[in-house]
Amino acid sequence: MVKIGRHFLQIPGPTNVPDRVLRAIDQPTIDHRGPDFAELGKAVVAGMKRVFQTTGPVVIFPSSGTGAWEAALVNTLSPGDRVLAFETGHFATLWHAMAKRLGLEVDFVPTDWRHPVDPAEVEARLNADKAHIIKAVMVVHNETSTAVTSDVPAVRAAIDRARHPALLLVDTISSLASIEYRHAAWGVDVTVGGSQKGLMLPPGLSFNALSTKALAASKQAKLPRAYWDWQPMLAAAETGFFPFTPATNLLFGLREAILMLEEEGLDNVFARHARLAEATRRAVRAWELELLSLDAKAHSNSLTAVLLPGGHDADAVRQVVLDRFDMSLGTGLGKVAGKVFRIGHLGWFNELMLIGTLGGVEMGLALAGVPHRRGGVDAAMSYLAGNVRAEAQR
Numbered sequence: 001m002v003k004i005g006r007h008f009l010q011i012p013g014p015t016n017v018p019d020r021v022l023r024a025i026d027q028p029t030i031d032h033r034g035p036d037f038a039e040l041g042k043a044v045v046a047g048m049k050r051v052f053q054t055t056g057p058v059v060i061f062p063s064s065g066t067g068a069w070e071a072a073l074v075n076t077l078s079p080g081d082r083v084l085a086f087e088t089g090h091f092a093t094l095w096h097a098m099a100k101r102l103g104l105e106v107d108f109v110p111t112d113w114r115h116p117v118d119p120a121e122v123e124a125r126l127n128a129d130k131a132h133i134i135k136a137v138m139v140v141h142n143e144t145s146t147a148v149t150s151d152v153p154a155v156r157a158a159i160d161r162a163r164h165p166a167l168l169l170v171d172t173i174s175s176l177a178s179i180e181y182r183h184a185a186w187g188v189d190v191t192v193g194g195s196q197k198g199l200m201l202p203p204g205l206s207f208n209a210l211s212t213k214a215l216a217a218s219k220q221a222k223l224p225r226a227y228w229d230w231q232p233m234l235a236a237a238e239t240g241f242f243p244f245t246p247a248t249n250l251l252f253g254l255r256e257a258i259l260m261l262e263e264e265g266l267d268n269v270f271a272r273h274a275r276l277a278e279a280t281r282r283a284v285r286a287w288e289l290e291l292l293s294l295d296a297k298a299h300s301n302s303l304t305a306v307l308l309p310g311g312h313d314a315d316a317v318r319q320v321v322l323d324r325f326d327m328s329l330g331t332g333l334g335k336v337a338g339k340v341f342r343i344g345h346l347g348w349f350n351e352l353m354l355i356g357t358l359g360g361v362e363m364g365l366a367l368a369g370v371p372h373r374r375g376g377v378d379a380a381m382s383y384l385a386g387n388v389r390a391e392a393q394r
């Protein structure tokens with residue numbers, strides 16, 4: 001089929017890459033041992049510190065986010081160490097499985113995949129661990145499979161109330177540069193990030209932001225590490241270089257993406273995501289469909305997971321939307337496969353892109369025969385146009 005106009009890439013990452021970033025990437029590759037590279041290397045590390053909101057070290061890997069998960073674990077922990085993790089969804093489950101494969105003992109707290117991490121549970125578990133056997137608490141800030149955001153400062157406060165020395169490791173792969181996140185102020189020890197979501201880049205870069213405590217832990221940690229070792233990266237970063245061949249052209253893109261985020265202002269980036277997410281949720285409610293996320297304080301601002309009525313296949317909706325309107329929506333993952341579809345509204349994304357997206361979903365629901373009320377797009381438009389009161393009276 002001939003395709004006209006832009007594909008709508010509304011999965012929750014990889015996200016749409018801005019033309020400016022594409023043009024920045026589209027440059028001749030430079031000598032990664034030369035002076036121009038040093039300038040680029042220093043600029044992107046400094047810029048990522050501002051994005052993570054820290055003055056501490058940031059390590060950039062040429063990998064998908066999974067690599068930065070592994071780096072967070074192998075640099076801070078030793079074989080047989082106990083860690084505490086929460087089954088908030090598919091990605092938390094994968095990270096916990098990786099920890100087990102690496103030889104860690106994981107206390108994996110089950111949830112219903114519809115709620116965030118419960119800080120009271122963190123506190124109770126750590127209070128019960130009088131011998132301080134638990135070495136780290138692993139939290140996925142924004143669970144991309146469920147569209148539920150956990151409250152990282154509340155988890156930090158719970159650890160502090162328990163006076164427990166465990167490290168706090170946080171995955172921000174689908175929240176960084178879209179949902180408020182402050183590595184230093186929130187007392188996180190290792191933050192894990194990826195390039196392909198809020199940072200508006202193609203996949204291929206991942207990040208660790210480190211605390212002083214994480215650095216100290218890395219001196220004692222005994223899990224085997226080679227490629228993912230922070231130390232050679234940190235030593236080289238002083239000079240702007242990498243110990244191996246970096247993803248040069250993605251770093252050109254990263255420099256441009258950081259510039260764009262800072263032109264808009266990080267707080268405005270967060271506010272834009274919050275506004276677009278609220279408009280999306282209003283559309284879902286107007287359709288009389290259910291959000292997978294049940295806790296209003298934990299609704300994600302980077303994506304929305306829509307739960308279909310029993311007996312209706314979410315992938316059939318996705319398929320019809322792709323076939324008829326050339327738009328990709330996120331599939332249900334793990335336990336919610338076939339039950340939910342996910343609307344990505346993060347990264348390089350604005351109000352009219354959202355209205356197009358919601359229009360495609362509303363038409364797709366009708367074509368797939370999913371029972372719903374019309375008017376989701378109207379509800380979103382009323383909200384975005386500031387006509388909230390009229391919407392409430394409707």
Ligand SMILES: Cc1ncc(COP(=O)(O)O)c(C=O)c1O
Pocket residue numbers: 013064065066067091140142143144171172173174194203
């Ligand atoms: C929250 C979260 N963590 C981890 C990952 C894994 O990252 P990657 O696929 O880049 O390896 C993803 C990917 O979507 C994610 O959304």
